[in-house]
Amino acid sequence: MYTSKIIGLGKYVPENVVTNDDLAKLMDTNDAWIQERTGIQERRHIKKGDGNSTSIMGVKASTIALERANLKPDDIDMIVFATLSPDMYFPGGGVEVQHLMGMRTVPALDVRNQCSGFVYGLSVADQFIKTGMYKNILVIGAENHSGGLDFNTRSRGVSVIFGDGAGAAVLTRSDDKTGILSTHLHSEGAHKDQLALKGPSTSYWVPEIIADNPREDIPYYPVMNGQFVFKHAITRFAEVINEGLQANGLNVSEINMLIPHQANLRISQMIQRKFKLQDSQVYNNIQRYGNTTAASIPIALTEAWEEGRIKKGDLVVLAAFGSGFTWGSVIIRW
Ligand code: UT7
Numbered sequence: 001m002y003t004s005k006i007i008g009l010g011k012y013v014p015e016n017v018v019t020n021d022d023l024a025k026l027m028d029t030n031d032a033w034i035q036e037r038t039g040i041q042e043r044r045h046i047k048k049g050d051g052n053s054t055s056i057m058g059v060k061a062s063t064i065a066l067e068r069a070n071l072k073p074d075d076i077d078m079i080v081f082a083t084l085s086p087d088m089y090f091p092g093g094g095v096e097v098q099h100l101m102g103m104r105t106v107p108a109l110d111v112r113n114q115c116s117g118f119v120y121g122l123s124v125a126d127q128f129i130k131t132g133m134y135k136n137i138l139v140i141g142a143e144n145h146s147g148g149l150d151f152n153t154r155s156r157g158v159s160v161i162f163g164d165g166a167g168a169a170v171l172t173r174s175d176d177k178t179g180i181l182s183t184h185l186h187s188e189g190a191h192k193d194q195l196a197l198k199g200p201s202t203s204y205w206v207p208e209i210i211a212d213n214p215r216e217d218i219p220y221y222p223v224m225n226g227q228f229v230f231k232h233a234i235t236r237f238a239e240v241i242n243e244g245l246q247a248n249g250l251n252v253s254e255i256n257m258l259i260p261h262q263a264n265l266r267i268s269q270m271i272q273r274k275f276k277l278q279d280s281q282v283y284n285n286i287q288r289y290g291n292t293t294a295a296s297i298p299i300a301l302t303e304a305w306e307e308g309r310i311k312k313g314d315l316v317v318l319a320a321f322g323s324g325f326t327w328g329s330v331i332i333r334w
Contacts (some may be wrong), residue, residue, distance in 0.1 A: 001130050001131070001132075002129055002130055002131075002132055002173045002174065002175065003129075003130070003173075003174045003175070003176075003177055003178065003179040003180065003181075004125065004126045004129035004130065004137075004171045004172065004173065004174065004179050004180050005171065005172055005173075005174035005178060005179030005180070006169045006170065006171055006179070006180075006301075006332070006334075007068075007069040007070075007071075007170055007171070007172050008064075008065040008066060008067070008068035008069025008070075008071065008169065008170035009064075009065050009068060009167070009168070009169050009170075009298070009301060009302040009305050009306075010060075010061040010062060010063065010064025010065035010066075010067075010068065010167065010168045010302060011061050011064070011165065011166065011167045011168075011295075011298065011299045011302040011303065012057050012060035012061040012064070012165065012166050012167075013044040013057075013163075013164070013165035013166075013289060013292075013299070014044045014045060014046045014047065014050060014052050014057070014164055014165070015044070015047075015050070016044060016045050016046065016047040016050065017042050017043075017044060018042060018043055018044065018045045018146075018163075019031075019041070019042045020034045020035065020040070020041065020042065020160070023151070023159070023160050026151040026152075027151060027152055027153040027155075027156045027159070027160075028153040028156065029153075029156045029160055034160050037264075037266070038160070038161060038264050038265060038266070038286070038290075039264065039265020039266065039268075039284070039286055039287055040160070040161065040265070040286055040287060040290045040291075041287045041288065042287075042288060042289075042290075043162070043163030043164075043288075043289055043290030043292075044163050044164050044165055044289060044290075045145075045146035045163065045164055046144055046146055046147065046164050052144070052164075053087045053144060054083050054085050054086055054087050054093055054142045054143060054144040054166070055081075055086075055087050055093040055096035055097060055100070055142070056096075056100070057142050057144070057164070057165060057166035057295075058081060058083075058093055058096075058097055058140040058142035058166045058168065059096075059097055059100045059101055060166065061140065061142065061166040061167050061168040061298070061302075062097060062101060062138055062140055062168040063101070064168070065138070065168040065169060065170050065302075066101075066138070066170060068170075069136075069170035069172070071136060071170060071172075073101045073102050073103045074103065074104055075136050076103055076104075076106060076136050076137070076138045076170075077106055077134035077135055077136050077137060078106055078107050078108075078109065078125070078128060078134045078136075078137045078138070079094045079097050079098055079103070079106060079107070079108040079109065079137075079138050079140070080094070080109045080111060080121040080124055080125050080137060080138070080139045080140070081093040081094035081097060081108065081109070081110050081111065081121075081140045081142070082110075082111040082112075082113065082117030082118050082120065082121040082139070082140065082141045082142075082294040083110075083111075083112075083117065083141070083142050083143055083293075083294050083295075084112060084114045084117065084143065084197075084293055084294065084323070085143045085144045085145060085147070085148060085293075086110070087144075089200075091110075092108075092110030093110060093140070093142065094108030094109055094110050094140075095108045097138070097140065109124065111124065111294075113294070113322075113324065113326045114195075114293055114294065114322040114323035114324060114326065115261050115263060115291070115293045115294065115296070115320050115321060115322020115323060115326075116185075116261070116294075116320040116321065116322050116324070116326040116327055116328050117141055117293065117294030117320075118139065118141035118167070118294050118295070118296075118297045118298050118318075118320065119183070119185070119261075119297065119318055119319070119320040119328040119329065119330055120185060120326070120328060121139045121140070121141065121294075122139055122169070122171070122180065122183060122318070122330050123183035123185055123328065123330065125137040125139050125171050126171070126180045126183055126330075129171055129172070129173050132173070135172060135173045136170060136171070136172050136173075137170075137171045137172075138168060138169075138170055138171075139168065139169045139170075139171060139298075140166065140167070140168045140298070141166065141167050141168075141292075141293075141294035141295040141296070141297065141298045141299075142165070142166035142167075142294065142295050143162075143163075143164060143165065143166070143292050143293050143294055143295045144164050145162035145163060145164055145292070145293070146162075146163070146164050148197070148221070148222070149162060149221065149222070150218060150221035154218065155218070155221055155222075155223075157224065157226050158221070158222050158223065158224050160290075161264075161290055161291045162222075162290055162291050162292070162293070163289045163290030163291065163292050164292065164295075165289055165292045165295045165299055166295050166298075166299070167295050167296075167297070167298020167299040167300075167301065167302050168298060169298055169301070177333075178312075178313075178333045178334065179332065179333065180330060180331070180332050181247075181248050181331045181332065181333055182244060182247050182248060182330075182331050183244075183328065183329070183330045183331075184240055184243045184244050184247065184328055184329045184330075185326075185327075185328040186236070186240065186326065186327050186328060187324050187325065187326045187327075188324070188325045188326075189324065189325075191228075191232065191324070191325045192323075192324060192325075194224065194225045194228050194229055194232075194323075194325070195222070195223070195224045195225070195229050195322065195323040195325075196222065196223060196323060197219075197220075197221070197222040197223075198219040198220075198223075199219045199220050200220065204219055229325075230264065230266075230267065232321070232325060233263055233264075233267050233321045233322075234267060234270055234271070234274075236321045236325070236327040237260060237267065237271050237319050237321050237327070238271060238274055238275075240319055240321075240327050240328060240329040241258070241271070241275070241317060241319050241329055243329065244317065244319075244329040244330070244331040245317070245331065247331070248331055250315065250331070252275045252276070252277070253276075254315050255275075255277065255281055255315050255316075255317050256281065256310070256311075256314035256315050256316065256334075257281060257282075257283060257304055257309060257310050257314060257315075257316045257317070258271070258272075258275075258277060258281055258282045258283070258316075258317045258319070259282075259283050259297055259300050259301050259304060259316065259317070259318050259319075260282070260284075260319050260320075261291075261293075261296050261297055261319065261320035261321060261322065262284065262285060262286035262289065262290075262291055262292065262296040262297075262300060263286075263291050263296075263321065263322065264286070264291070265284060265286050265287065268282060268284050268286070271319075280309075283300050283301075283303070283304040283309065284300070285299065285300050285303055293322065297318050297320060301316075301318065310334055311334065312334055313333070313334060314333075314334040315331070315332070315333060315334075316331075316332040316333075316334050317329060317330070317331055317332070318330040318332070
């Protein structure tokens with residue numbers, strides 16, 4: 001069996017910066033509340049006419065990742081595209097990347113799994129590379145949240161959190177035993193309604209929505225039971241990080257860089273305290289980008305690598321938790 005290794009990383013975020021004060025002009029919120037509860041200072045939103053979409057941001061991040069991997073689009077054997085906010089209901093973003101980047105007719109797999117999408121995507125790619133079926137796989141996490149959020153006070157607990165952006169990683173076959181050591185994935189559908197966007201969907205279709213509109217429970221905007229999600233996130237993050245370390249006979253103290261999904265700075269800080277990690281061992285950028293769900297880990301991983309905070313031989317741990325609930329971890333020897 002082979003090992004898969006990340007050899008190129010890229011990120012893209014729209015230029016349009018939206019501060020907490022900007023949001024306070026649209027709804028009853030304020031900078032102090034948002035910073036204290038989430039750590040977020042600003043996020044990026046696509047601006048109408050700036051040419052961006054979920055797929056296009058994915059292409060921009062992928063172009064950088066490919067250049068850094070020193071590969072051409074033709075070298076890619078498979079695309080895995082994770083998003084909860086695709087440009088279209090169907091088809092998904094993977095085929096758009098294949099087309100826009102001029103790739104061969106390689107398979108394009110779309111992954112949902114929300115905040116865990118990139119971790120699930122890496123796991124899928126890892127399996128294809130391990131077995132020898134494919135050599136180079138492009139894994140993308142991209143989100144356009146701003147196009148589908150409710151910027152009214154009734155949704156303030158959700159809408160101040162999310163931001164737009166994309167990140168991408170190129171994985172290749174490796175013979176030297178460095179790279180992805182293991183991936184660990186979980187789900188618990190009993191809590192599917194705790195963080196969800198219910199329509200439009202086949203169970204709540206457009207004519208019904210129009211007939212019901214306006215409804216109190218606004219099912220065409222995301223809803224979240226924040227405290228419930230928060231409590232589960234703390235538990236599951238810790239569990240799945242431990243699971244990954246134990247599977248490889250590793251200790252928490254050996255982690256050089258933990259990149260948690262950027263859900264809430266308070267969640268990351270609680271995990272850091274629980275594992276007694278130094279600031280230098282955990283990467284956070286939610287302050288600047290908000291929660292970009294499937295894009296948050298690849299954006300943070302790219303920035304950590306760009307800043308020289310990940311070096312050859314380092315133990316890098318990725319961990320995610322989100323809607324579904326779904327959660328997972330990836331243990332990497334860089
Ligand atoms: O990425 C996927 C996983 N997602 C997560 O992990 C998110 C987990 N949850 C959270 O991060 C937090 O629960 C939130 C940041 C979403 C909310 O923070 P909280 O400390 O749990 O606040 P809360 O929902 O309990 O609300 C406290 C108060 C409420 O007012 P009352 O009822 O006490 O008067 C809310 O209406 O804060 C109010 N509130 C706001 N006030 C100002 C909620 N959102 C806002 C807001 N601005 N944006």
